[in-house]
Amino acid sequence: MKLSHALMAAVLALSVPLAGAHGFQLGAIEIGHPWARATAPGQAAGGGFLKLRNAGAADRLVSASSEAADRVELHSMKMEGDVMRMRQVDAIDLPAGGSVALEPGGLHLMFMGLKQPLAAGSRFPLKLRFEKAGEVTVEVKVEAATALPRKDGHAH
Ligand SMILES: [Cu+2]
Structure with a gap:
C-alpha cells in the first residue's frame, strides 16, 4: 500500500496552489493565476487575466471558451x-x-454575453486551446472590481 500512498501524494501535490496563487500546467505551458474582474448586474462583458509561461517550443493561444459566457474573445x-x-x-x-502576461491594460480575455454577473469570490471553468499543446481547463477566480485601478474604457 506504500506505492498507492505515494501515488496519492503525487496526485495531491499536483493540485496544490503555487505560492499562494493557483496555477495549471499543460505540457510545457504553465497557466498562472487565471482571474476575472467581478461584474455589475446587467454588465454584458467582463475581462479575464492570467500569466502564460512556456518552457517548451513556440506555441499560440488560439481560442478560449467558458460556460460562464456566450463566447470568450482574445483582446x-x-x-491611441x-x-x-x-x-x-x-x-x-x-x-x-x-x-506572456494577460493583464489589465494589455492583452486579455473578454467574456462576452455573460450568463450571470461574475460575483467576487466565485470560480468558474475556462477552457484554453493552444495551437500545439492542445486544450486545458483552468479555474478562474473572480476578484473584486476594485482590485485594480480601472483606467481602461472597457465599453463594448
Ligand atoms: Cu476587451
Whole structure:
C-alpha cells in the first residue's frame, strides 16, 4: 500500500496552489493565476487575466471558451492618442521559453454575453486551446472590481 500512498501524494501535490496563487500546467505551458474582474448586474462583458509561461517550443493561444459566457474573445488593448482602445486578435503568441502576461491594460480575455454577473469570490471553468499543446481547463477566480485601478474604457 506504500506505492498507492505515494501515488496519492503525487496526485495531491499536483493540485496544490503555487505560492499562494493557483496555477495549471499543460505540457510545457504553465497557466498562472487565471482571474476575472467581478461584474455589475446587467454588465454584458467582463475581462479575464492570467500569466502564460512556456518552457517548451513556440506555441499560440488560439481560442478560449467558458460556460460562464456566450463566447470568450482574445483582446489586445493599447493607447491611441488619449484613448485606450481594444480589439479582437486571432491568437496570442507564446514564444519558446518565454512568458506572456494577460493583464489589465494589455492583452486579455473578454467574456462576452455573460450568463450571470461574475460575483467576487466565485470560480468558474475556462477552457484554453493552444495551437500545439492542445486544450486545458483552468479555474478562474473572480476578484473584486476594485482590485485594480480601472483606467481602461472597457465599453463594448
Ligand atoms: Cu476587451
